[in-house]
Amino acid sequence: MRERFDRYNRQILLEGWGVDTQVRLRNSRVFVAGIGGLGCPVALNLALAGIGIIRICDSDMVDITNLNRQFLHRDVHIGAKKTSSAKECLRGLNPDSGIETIDKKITSENVNELVGDAQIIIDCLDNFEARYALSQCALKKGIPMIHGAVWGMEGRVAVFQPPHTPCISCVFPSAPESECTPVLGAVTSATGSMQAMEALKFLSGRKMALSGRMLIMDFEAMKFQELELVRNPSCPICRQS
Numbered sequence: 001m002r003e004r005f006d007r008y009n010r011q012i013l014l015e016g017w018g019v020d021t022q023v024r025l026r027n028s029r030v031f032v033a034g035i036g037g038l039g040c041p042v043a044l045n046l047a048l049a050g051i052g053i054i055r056i057c058d059s060d061m062v063d064i065t066n067l068n069r070q071f072l073h074r075d076v077h078i079g080a081k082k083t084s085s086a087k088e089c090l091r092g093l094n095p096d097s098g099i100e101t102i103d104k105k106i107t108s109e110n111v112n113e114l115v116g117d118a119q120i121i122i123d124c125l126d127n128f129e130a131r132y133a134l135s136q137c138a139l140k141k142g143i144p145m146i147h148g149a150v151w152g153m154e155g156r157v158a159v160f161q162p163p164h165t166p167c168i169s170c171v172f173p174s175a176p177e178s179e180c181t182p183v184l185g186a187v188t189s190a191t192g193s194m195q196a197m198e199a200l201k202f203l204s205g206r207k208m209a210l211s212g213r214m215l216i217m218d219f220e221a222m223k224f225q226e227l228e229l230v231r232n233p234s235c236p237i238c239r240q241s
């Protein structure tokens, strides 16, 4: 037992953590939607922390324009599946973590099957259609969804956990127009790490600080503000819950 957990010695020392929490993380299952700018730091931090199953879903191939921020993929992986390069890199970082890969686009038809028995969904996507599908799946399965987004020097993180909090459709009733967004690797790394922190708290039995709140981080001015998220009583997605 000791040898097996030596890798986690420094986090086991955290207050209220101990070997019991580490065993709990070892038995955890997480769904990471997208292994791009946010998905890379999310999966990296979950793997380092010893999460048992990290299920990564992405249908994209590695492109050279990804490489300023998506650090699980390298030049040699250009043109290959993102899930393959991510799996290879994560296994090298921590062979204890089970990495499952799914090379599919998330749709409202397949989302429940793809998420499977995961205990939490981490939204590292760049499009709202798939986000809405994930949000409905989270609501149906009664599991939380940790939302992350970046735009230029700004990062955002929120935890949606209806009926205790609003859902993503309460906050964004319609999809903003998608366009080619400016992105810096340091911004996605910081934002994704915050998503991973909330997931680790949840999986270790702690309270997620961002449940029902959105943290908006202006990395240019280094000023953070938060929004209290308000439930829309006529939200077509979560009003029944």
Ligand SMILES: [Zn+2]
Residues within 6 Å of the ligand: 166, 167, 168, 169, 170, 171, 232, 235, 236, 237, 238, 239
């Ligand atoms: Zn809602």
